Amino acid sequence: MLKIASTRSCDVLIIGAGGAGLRCAARILEKRPHSSIVAVTKVGHAQKSHTSTAQGGLAAVDPADAADDPIFHMFDTWKGSDCTADQNVVRKICEAAWEEITWLESRGMHFSRDPDGRLSKRTFGGHTVNFGEASAYRAVFESDRTGKGIMDTAWGEALKQNTRFINQSIAVELLFNGKSCVGAVIFLLHAGELIRIFAKATVLATGGSGQVFQITTNCRQNTGDGLALALLSGLSIMDPEAVQFHPTGIVGPGILASETLRSVGGILRNKDLEPFMEKYAPKMKELAPRDLVARAMENEIRQGKGAYSRDHAVEHVWIDLRHLPEAVHKTQIPEVTSFFKRYVNIDPQKELCPVRPSCHYHMGGIPTNARGQVQDNQNHIVDGLFAIGECAAASFHGFNRLGTNSILELITMGKFAADHILKQLDGSCPDTADPGASAAIERFEGYRKATGSENSGQIKSTLRKVMTEHLSVFRTETGILQALQALAQLQEQTRNIAIREKALPMNPELLMRWELDNLLCLATIIAQAALQRQESRGAHYRDDFPQRREAFNHHTLVSMNSAGEVQFSQRAVDMSIFEAGNENYEKFGLIQRTY
Amino acid sequence: MKKNKTYSLTLKIHRFDPQTKAAGRRSYRVEAGGVQRFVDLFREINSTQDPTLAWNSSCEHGQCGSCSIRINGKPLLACELLVETAVREFKTTTFTIDPIEVAPVVRDLAVDIATAYEKLNRVKPYIIDPLPVSDSKPHTIAPQHLQKYIEATRCINCFCCACACISSHHRFLGPNAMLAAIIRLMDPRENNKQQRLAVLYSDEGVSRCHTSRACSRVCPKQIDVAHFIALAKAGAVHEP
Numbered sequence: 001m002l003k004i005a006s007t008r009s010c011d012v013l014i015i016g017a018g019g020a021g022l023r024c025a026a027r028i029l030e031k032r033p034h035s036s037i038v039a040v041t042k043v044g045h046a047q048k049s050h051t052s053t054a055q056g057g058l059a060a061v062d063p064a065d066a067a068d069d070p071i072f073h074m075f076d077t078w079k080g081s082d083c084t085a086d087q088n089v090v091r092k093i094c095e096a097a098w099e100e101i102t103w104l105e106s107r108g109m110h111f112s113r114d115p116d117g118r119l120s121k122r123t124f125g126g127h128t129v130n131f132g133e134a135s136a137y138r139a140v141f142e143s144d145r146t147g148k149g150i151m152d153t154a155w156g157e158a159l160k161q162n163t164r165f166i167n168q169s170i171a172v173e174l175l176f177n178g179k180s181c182v183g184a185v186i187f188l189l190h191a192g193e194l195i196r197i198f199a200k201a202t203v204l205a206t207g208g209s210g211q212v213f214q215i216t217t218n219c220r221q222n223t224g225d226g227l228a229l230a231l232l233s234g235l236s237i238m239d240p241e242a243v244q245f246h247p248t249g250i251v252g253p254g255i256l257a258s259e260t261l262r263s264v265g266g267i268l269r270n271k272d273l274e275p276f277m278e279k280y281a282p283k284m285k286e287l288a289p290r291d292l293v294a295r296a297m298e299n300e301i302r303q304g305k306g307a308y309s310r311d312h313a314v315e316h317v318w319i320d321l322r323h324l325p326e327a328v329h330k331t332q333i334p335e336v337t338s339f340f341k342r343y344v345n346i347d348p349q350k351e352l353c354p355v356r357p358s359c360h361y362h363m364g365g366i367p368t369n370a371r372g373q374v375q376d377n378q379n380h381i382v383d384g385l386f387a388i389g390e391c392a393a394a395s396f397h398g399f400n401r402l403g404t405n406s407i408l409e410l411i412t413m414g415k416f417a418a419d420h421i422l423k424q425l426d427g428s429c430p431d432t433a434d435p436g437a438s439a440a441i442e443r444f445e446g447y448r449k450a451t452g453s454e455n456s457g458q459i460k461s462t463l464r465k466v467m468t469e470h471l472s473v474f475r476t477e478t479g480i481l482q483a484l485q486a487l488a489q490l491q492e493q494t495r496n497i498a499i500r501e502k503a504l505p506m507n508p509e510l511l512m513r514w515e516l517d518n519l520l521c522l523a524t525i526i527a528q529a530a531l532q533r534q535e536s537r538g539a540h541y542r543d544d545f546p547q548r549r550e551a552f553n554h555h556t557l558v559s560m561n562s563a564g565e566v567q568f569s570q571r572a573v574d575m576s577i578f579e580a581g582n583e584n585y586e587k588f589g590l591i592q593r594t595y
Numbered sequence: 596m597k598k599n600k601t602y603s604l605t606l607k608i609h610r611f612d613p614q615t616k617a618a619g620r621r622s623y624r625v626e627a628g629g630v631q632r633f634v635d636l637f638r639e640i641n642s643t644q645d646p647t648l649a650w651n652s653s654c655e656h657g658q659c660g661s662c663s664i665r666i667n668g669k670p671l672l673a674c675e676l677l678v679e680t681a682v683r684e685f686k687t688t689t690f691t692i693d694p695i696e697v698a699p700v701v702r703d704l705a706v707d708i709a710t711a712y713e714k715l716n717r718v719k720p721y722i723i724d725p726l727p728v729s730d731s732k733p734h735t736i737a738p739q740h741l742q743k744y745i746e747a748t749r750c751i752n753c754f755c756c757a758c759a760c761i762s763s764h765h766r767f768l769g770p771n772a773m774l775a776a777i778i779r780l781m782d783p784r785e786n787n788k789q790q791r792l793a794v795l796y797s798d799e800g801v802s803r804c805h806t807s808r809a810c811s812r813v814c815p816k817q818i819d820v821a822h823f824i825a826l827a828k829a830g831a832v833h834e835p
Contacts, residue, residue, distance in 0.1 A: 101733065145749070152748075219654040500647055
């Protein structure tokens with residue numbers, strides 16, 4: 001029988017030890033060196049976090065760059081978000097960006113350098129100067145592994161200053177005293193034990209939820225745990241329907257095949273080898289914006305023109321690179337070429353390469369203000385609880401995230417949350433009197449007692465197929481309703497999952513069972529939110545409502561009652577830059593997202 | 596398309612039960628496509644044959660180093676090994692699969708990798724004493740200088756090198772830890788080179804290396820680890 005094996009307390013409990021969580025830890029410890037910080041991570045070690053996989057770069061306006069200005073970065077972010085980012089957050093992050101670059105550099109991140117030894121910069125889609133006039137060279141980077149640079153640096157600093165790590169462990173319940181969060185119950189997977197940790201501040205930094213979809217660039221651990229935990233605690237999720245898909249994920253591992261493939265002349269073809277982009281974008285063809293290309297690809301598949309990968313049981317289209325000169329393969333796309341060789345054993349110089357839009361990023365998440373403080377469904381601050389990184393929605397990205405803005409958000413929000421937490425650390429630790437039985441015990445014992453012949457892995461796999469079929473780049477009322485019906489049926493099936501191995505230590509079945517509940521919960525709110533938003537906005541595209549509609553100029557807030565019923569409320573989009581009426585304010589109105 | 600071949604594989608997988616401490620090997624027959632990866636096979640075993648099999652992975656595209664295992668004795672990343680590659684390289688369809696021997700096994704193929712990291716932590720994988728910045732401007736580092744050690748910074752701490760290393764001395768901190776120390780010795784932003792030199796040239800350091808170059812041969816990131824260790828042995832990784 002599970003029980004709470006021990007109770008401890010600390011100043012700050014950080015759940016999720018990726019870039020955001022550890023930036024937060026490092027900041028607190030720099031300012032208040034003897035704080036006790038506990039960082040819990042689901043993976044074997046913090047350095048294995050998903051932050052490490054980010055490739056391209058980190059957007060930040062260099063004050064030494066006369067051509068660029070934070071106001072341009074703000075505009076690009078606002079436009080990219082399809083007018084659904086919160087302008088107070090956009091301003092705060094864009095203005096603080098360069099200071100974070102300086103911090104990372106001084107703490108040892110190995111940025112790529114120009115011939116003069118200064119930080120190299122490159123341009124990325126949607127980043128411009130003078131409000132769309134020309135491309136901006138705004139992204140600093142560490143080769144094609146910028147996220148790894150951030151992760152190594154944040155981990156190193158957190159380690160140096162004595163953060164206490166609890167590896168391979170999950171947060172299964174948030175603890176409240178009245179309406180204030182006072183810590184969490186943690187399941188130590190190795191030991192198979194529950195412990196209770198009280199903290200003056202609890203920070204959710206659990207990352208993304210990409211495993212909800214069949215094709216995803218996200219790691220195996222990104223099962224939306226923090227979001228499910230928030231829902232379970234009666235809190236809400238903001239804009240869950242805002243999920244970004246990258247057009248060319250490599251079928252199988254889901255790794256991104258960069259946009260460069262199309263810019264150097266790669267051609268998308270269906271199973272009949274027809275170059276289909278000219279039907280959808282006669283002028284731009286393969287160079288049309290990401291979302292348009294992704295929709296064209298899915299449309300081909302929907303019309304039965306997809307090829308089929310038997311090994312990965314998924315339909316896809318092809319990208320044809322065979323006609324490109326050898327020099328292009330060797331000098332312009334060598335990394336992506338090596339990905340195809342390594343992961344699908346295909347030589348892009350001789351063979352067609354299988355690609356499909358791949359779930360890449362969740363703009364939606366646990367709603368917070370610009371300091372990372374979590375808000376409830378009435379938009380009131382939940383004391384003691386913070387959320388940062390991909391699991392949170394402040395919202396910097398609105399309904400569509402620009403490339404290079406995600407890892408910028410991680411580190412800046414990590415720091416902002418830390419700065420606010422620092423003000424709260426001088427009080428005493430929350431009351432550690434026995435708060436009664438933990439609901440987590442009942443939940444996990446329920447998993448162990450269940451009988452039947454269902455298997456978590458198979459249900460998960462069906463769930464992901466359903467979501468990819470009905471809730472990826474194309475959404476229709478009919479499709480979403482079918483998905484919801486399928487999800488309800490899968491939910492029923494979960495009752496009949498028997499756990500074969502009853503022992504608690506390092507039990508992969510228990511973990512998978514718990515993750516499946518999180519995925520189901522999240523898939524359901526994504527689908528419900530997509531159903532009620534009868535418009536198209538950013539990455540949320542409704543085939544039956546292809547235009548953005550004024551009636552939906554707000555954030556969606558979704559919560560679940562104890563019966564599992566979904567409830568909606570709203571949060572207004574912050575338009576403080578527009579409302580301030582300063583120079584160029586009109587650029588921050590409800591503008592069209594056209595490029 | 597050529598990729599239609601199926602392979603009938605036998606996977607003899609190491610099992611370990613942490614409660615009874617019973618260890619052994621269990622065979623699984625798997626019908627696999629050529630471009631399935633070993634992580635896909637483990638997932639399939641969990642879904643269709645045995646949900647109790649424990650194995651580690653995270654990013655599953657060679658960037659986090661969580662899925663290091665030994666296949667027919669060779670340490671590698673399970674996310675990068677395709678079935679058809681394995682059949683070609685190992686010239687067999689029977690594979691013995693074991694955890695990497697650098698940390699205690701928690702269950703089956705899953706090891707407590709944090710224990711292996713303790714050796715890395717001894718070399719302080721961060722800047723101990725950062726060179727101060729002026730006017731909040733980043734430092735300048737000549738690309739030619741960066742070029743000397745940038746390859747080493749690609750290390751993902753998968754510990755495949757530590758697993759393959761033939762240095763029999765248990766005090767050796769391991770090839771990846773040496774890399775981490777060497778990077779910061781070559782990094783102009785580190786003020787405290789003395790502390791680093793002390794560890795690198797201690798009896799836990801490079802002198803324990805037998806120069807077999809096994810580390811370079813198995814590195815999934817193709818880093819020439821042995822090259823950096825050789826530089827350190829020659830005293831060529833820091834300005835006197």
